[in-house]
Amino acid sequence: MSFPPDRIEFSLPEWLSERLGAVAPKPAVEDRMRLVVDLSREQVRHATGGPFAAAVFEAGTGALVSAGVNLVERQGNSALHAEVVAIMLAEAAIGTFHLGGLGGPDYELVTSSSPCAMCLGAVLWSGVRRLVIAARTEDVEAIGFDEGPVFAGSWAHLEHKGVRIVRDVCREEAVSVLREYVRRGGLIYNP
Amino acid sequence: MSFPPDRIEFSLPEWLSERLGAVAPKPAVEDRMRLVVDLSREQVRHATGGPFAAAVFEAGTGALVSAGVNLVERQGNSALHAEVVAIMLAEAAIGTFHLGGLGGPDYELVTSSSPCAMCLGAVLWSGVRRLVIAARTEDVEAIGFDEGPVFAGSWAHLEHKGVRIVRDVCREEAVSVLREYVRRGGLIYNP
Numbered sequence: 001m002s003f004p005p006d007r008i009e010f011s012l013p014e015w016l017s018e019r020l021g022a023v024a025p026k027p028a029v030e031d032r033m034r035l036v037v038d039l040s041r042e043q044v045r046h047a048t049g050g051p052f053a054a055a056v057f058e059a060g061t062g063a064l065v066s067a068g069v070n071l072v073e074r075q076g077n078s079a080l081h082a083e084v085v086a087i088m089l090a091e092a093a094i095g096t097f098h099l100g101g102l103g104g105p106d107y108e109l110v111t112s113s114s115p116c117a118m119c120l121g122a123v124l125w126s127g128v129r130r131l132v133i134a135a136r137t138e139d140v141e142a143i144g145f146d147e148g149p150v151f152a153g154s155w156a157h158l159e160h161k162g163v164r165i166v167r168d169v170c171r172e173e174a175v176s177v178l179r180e181y182v183r184r185g186g187l188i189y190n191p
Numbered sequence: 192m193s194f195p196p197d198r199i200e201f202s203l204p205e206w207l208s209e210r211l212g213a214v215a216p217k218p219a220v221e222d223r224m225r226l227v228v229d230l231s232r233e234q235v236r237h238a239t240g241g242p243f244a245a246a247v248f249e250a251g252t253g254a255l256v257s258a259g260v261n262l263v264e265r266q267g268n269s270a271l272h273a274e275v276v277a278i279m280l281a282e283a284a285i286g287t288f289h290l291g292g293l294g295g296p297d298y299e300l301v302t303s304s305s306p307c308a309m310c311l312g313a314v315l316w317s318g319v320r321r322l323v324i325a326a327r328t329e330d331v332e333a334i335g336f337d338e339g340p341v342f343a344g345s346w347a348h349l350e351h352k353g354v355r356i357v358r359d360v361c362r363e364e365a366v367s368v369l370r371e372y373v374r375r376g377g378l379i380y381n382p
Binding site: 003006009010011017064073076079085093098116117148149 | 255270307
């Protein structure tokens with residue numbers, strides 16, 4: 001690598017790449033979330049990083065566009081939360097920096113845990129029209145992760161900009177994954 | 192590319208890679224910012240993207256660790272703001288997902304414009320101990336860019352977590368770059 005470096009590359013864990021090829025469209029939001037929570041559980045069992053997963057779907061058809069897991073430890077990169085990974089991969093798949101572009105379908109981000117401050121911003125810039133969440137902020141913070149400066153006004157801002165927010169979908173299943181991560185001694189990284 | 196995609200790669204514009212090799216350490220914060228504002232001006236003149244630049248320095252010595260510019264249009268990636276690019280590259284250079292690790296030197300992020308909501312979160316997770324800003328939020332919004340849900344409480348949160356914030360360093364020079372971008376017809380992308 002040259003110094004200062006001028007290039008970044010990251011990739012999903014192999015188990016995830018292999019799994020993604022065979023995912024059928026999921027018309028029901030609960031099925032979309034079930035897949036995402038399953039991926040977060042696989043992430044914990046493969047010990048490939050923090051217990052978080054997210055995916056971008058075409059909102060109407062439920063076709064999977066991309067999926068991500070937390071790559072912070074694996075890639076040594078503090079910004080690679082599951083939501084950022086899924087958004088970056090979705091934009092690469094579709095070839096745009098704005099998933100809500102005129103004339104295209106609507107997209108949604110489905111995430112196993114309520115997004116941190118950085119990821120809330122990333123959701124807004126991505127152009128997705130709906131954000132679907134399983135575990136709450138309080139569930140994530142209960143196992144020791146920090147969500148950063150997220151306020152009631154942050155959520156209101158997203159909704160004002162046209163992002164619908166759907167909460168508590170498969171919350172219990174997602175919380176059970178967070179607890180499994182702790183039981184297995186997963187790293188709680190925090191500034 | 193496989194679909195769904197499982198890999199992301201991005202690189203700095205060539206003019207920037209070439210320039211970075213020869214940067215001497217900058218003990219004074221104004222000199223660090225002058226470099227960053229210069230990079231934002233070069234970005235505008237090379238028409239390689241949004242009029243923003245950022246860099247990570249070793250706080251004590253002023254040695255340059257990484258520099259980034261906005262790569263949103265160039266890479267089709269809404270998360271690649273200059274700050275995120277600089278942070279990702281700094282962590283890659285140092286080989287850690289936390290620049291504030293025990294035993295290492297302190298690092299700081301120097302940015303030509305006040306960070307958006309996403310980048311404020313990214314700054315917090317990066318572990319930098321100081322954030323140095325040129326143009327204000329109001330300057331960025333005056334040319335039509337959106338900063339997202341950034342509140343007084345967001346800044347207070349960072350300071351509470353040990354991130355010192357220094358504002359208005361070379362503000363006028365940075366604002367003149369924002370205005371040059373507009374005069375040249377640069378894209379104001381916004382959701």
